[in-house]
Amino acid sequence: TKYIVPxxxxxxxxxxVDNWKQNLRVIYQCFVWSGSVESRKRKAKSCICHxxxxxxxxxxxxxxxxxxxxxxxxHIHEHAKNKRHNLAIDLLYGGxxxxxxxxxxxxxxxxxIAKEEQRKTLRSALVDCFVSCGLCDAGxxxxxxxxxxxxxxxxxxxxxxxxxxxxxxxxIGLRGLIxxxxxxxxxxxxQALTHTPLLRDFxxxxxxxxxxxxxxxxxxxxxxxxxxxxxxxxxxxxxxxLLHLVWTHARHLxxxxxxxxxxxxxxxxxxxxxxxxxxxxxKANNPNNCSCIIDxxxxxxLQSDVTCQVCHGVSTTIDPFWDISLDLPGSSTxxxxxxxxxxxxxxxxxxxxxxxTTLTDCLRRFTRPEHLGSSAKIKCSGCHSYQESxxxxxxxxxxxxxxxxxxxxxxxxxxxxxxxxxVSFPLELDMTPFMASSxxxxxxxxxxxxxxVFNNDNKYSLFAVVNHQGTLESGHYTTFIRQxxxxxxxxxxxxxxxxxxxxxxDSEGYLLFYHKQFLEYE
Amino acid sequence: MNKDxxxxxxxxxxxxxxxxxxxxxxxxxxxxVECGWKDQMKAQCKDVIREKGLEHxxxxxxxxxxxPKGRALVPDSVKKELLQRIRAFLAQHSTL
Numbered sequence: 119t120k121y122i123v124p125x126x127x128x129x130x131x132x133x134x135v136d137n138w139k140q141n142l143r144v145i146y147q148c149f150v151w152s153g154s155v156e157s158r159k160r161k162a163k164s165c166i167c168h169x170x171x172x173x174x175x176x177x178x179x180x181x182x183x184x185x186x187x188x189x190x191x192x193h194i195h196e197h198a199k200n201k202r203h204n205l206a207i208d209l210l211y212g213g214x215x216x217x218x219x220x221x222x223x224x225x226x227x228x229x230x231i232a233k234e235e236q237r238k239t240l241r242s243a244l245v246d247c248f249v250s251c252g253l254c255d256a257g258x259x260x261x262x263x264x265x266x267x268x269x270x271x272x273x274x275x276x277x278x279x280x281x282x283x284x285x286x287x288x289x290i291g292l293r294g295l296i297x298x299x300x301x302x303x304x305x306x307x308x309q310a311l312t313h314t315p316l317l318r319d320f321x322x323x324x325x326x327x328x329x330x331x332x333x334x335x336x337x338x339x340x341x342x343x344x345x346x347x348x349x350x351x352x353x354x355x356x357x358x359x360l361l362h363l364v365w366t367h368a369r370h371l372x373x374x375x376x377x378x379x380x381x382x383x384x385x386x387x388x389x390x391x392x393x394x395x396x397x398x399x400x401k402a403n404n405p406n407n408c409s410c411i412i413d414x415x416x417x418x419x420l421q422s423d424v425t426c427q428v429c430h431g432v433s434t435t436i437d438p439f440w441d442i443s444l445d446l447p448g449s450s451t452x453x454x455x456x457x458x459x460x461x462x463x464x465x466x467x468x469x470x471x472x473x474x475t476t477l478t479d480c481l482r483r484f485t486r487p488e489h490l491g492s493s494a495k496i497k498c499s500g501c502h503s504y505q506e507s508x509x510x511x512x513x514x515x516x517x518x519x520x521x522x523x524x525x526x527x528x529x530x531x532x533x534x535x536x537x538x539x540x541v542s543f544p545l546e547l548d549m550t551p552f553m554a555s556s557x558x559x560x561x562x563x564x565x566x567x568x569x570x571v572f573n574n575d576n577k578y579s580l581f582a583v584v585n586h587q588g589t590l591e592s593g594h595y596t597t598f599i600r601q602x603x604x605x606x607x608x609x610x611x612x613x614x615x616x617x618x619x620x621x622x623x624d625s626e627g628y629l630l631f632y633h634k635q636f637l638e639y640e
Numbered sequence: 641m642n643k644d645x646x647x648x649x650x651x652x653x654x655x656x657x658x659x660x661x662x663x664x665x666x667x668x669x670x671x672x673v674e675c676g677w678k679d680q681m682k683a684q685c686k687d688v689i690r691e692k693g694l695e696h697x698x699x700x701x702x703x704x705x706x707x708p709k710g711r712a713l714v715p716d717s718v719k720k721e722l723l724q725r726i727r728a729f730l731a732q733h734s735t736l
Binding site for chain 2: 152155158159161162163165166171172173213220221222636
């Protein structure tokens, strides 16, 4: 492959004399990237073509004198020819044009100045933006710059010449897992985790730096697992080391009996979280202030509001969560009605077809105001006595990956059974109605959600579904995972087969994994 | 300059002064990335470069070839959204 290095040209030498650096900075500050109010006013007034007065047409400024001219109408070209001023700057993007070379040139020193000036402007613009702009959903922060390899990375690339090309139908990342004796409860979760995009990116870019002395770091094992999955090997992987580590760190899951996949998910996240370091290099043992990759991806905030029925004072707590466990119709606790006065309006494009329960129904029930009866009075700090109250749960902070656990296994004192009620779930989910911020309108009985075109922050896409077939005593777990945008595969231990979207959406559903559609840089 | 372009210039001035032009640019940038327009344009640019040859192609070649395609491929929803934003801004600063 040939590499083209952005180059300067010899014609800039005439410009690079005396105080040229400062002059160039001034041009950038005043006319290209105006940061302050006065410079913006100046830019607004003066940035018009000196020949025709237009402000569009790719305005350029001469670098040798005060002249602005259209590029499209060739007014700047005229000036360059007449005055023999051979350099101009594009006022939109800051590029330097050389009329001798007849192209934009990339001089190292000038590029450096441009970058610095742009960074300065962005910092001050950030403050302005937050102050005056309510609707802005484009984060104005550090400018995105394309990746350029470091010397070390170039070395690595040269020493490892094998390249893998990701096409739309390649199966990289898909690999079966051997069942080591009722270990499908572990396999199904591993499939979901290895296909969680952010987690995959974290491990494939080598972001885990291990500080554990022993060989029992689960995060390292996870990293190894990703290497196996993305190696291109098509034979099923045998996860014996993973199983051994799980037995070591989560004793309650040890043994060859069938375990609950949901329990395994929570235990795995817990051990990974404990073995991760947070960004400050400290061990992740503060559950409220950790920024390890597990917390960054999976941790959300659940708000609980307890309202006193007498004084209407509200007591609020926020707890972290990794998953949302949802009750289903058919369990011993009554499901319907969702809440007093609730109607069957459509949400998330689902409607009540022949009484099929939807995920949205379950979420509405989860976030409904619940009357805590007279036997469960709360001590109200406003009334200074025990009063009846209502409790309501809502989402305060949504995680990047939201996991919904449909409570299909009932373990009450009287019975142990599996609830096989069909629950329909969507490919795309909008969590806005269940947010703490939407609670106001909900309490007024408004279930219709006005579509906010500008707010994409609560939209999620389904990417993995764990299913359980069989009974409580003897059952089997499988996972549907999403590869690329619209391709789904069924992972049944060692066997991977192509699946249709219909297969996925018609399945019973036990654990549903959703990923945020749009991510903002923090 | 006729009345139309006078109005345009005045609006543009106001947008720049209030910093709104920069915000709109960032919003547009984000929307065009989201809907895949940027990737489409990148692919088009690569085609032009291949056609003209890496050694000889200039920025101007790219601008001339890409601009009409780029304009045509902007989704209507993005145009609508930007227009709405500009209208809202003008309504707020009705001294114009």
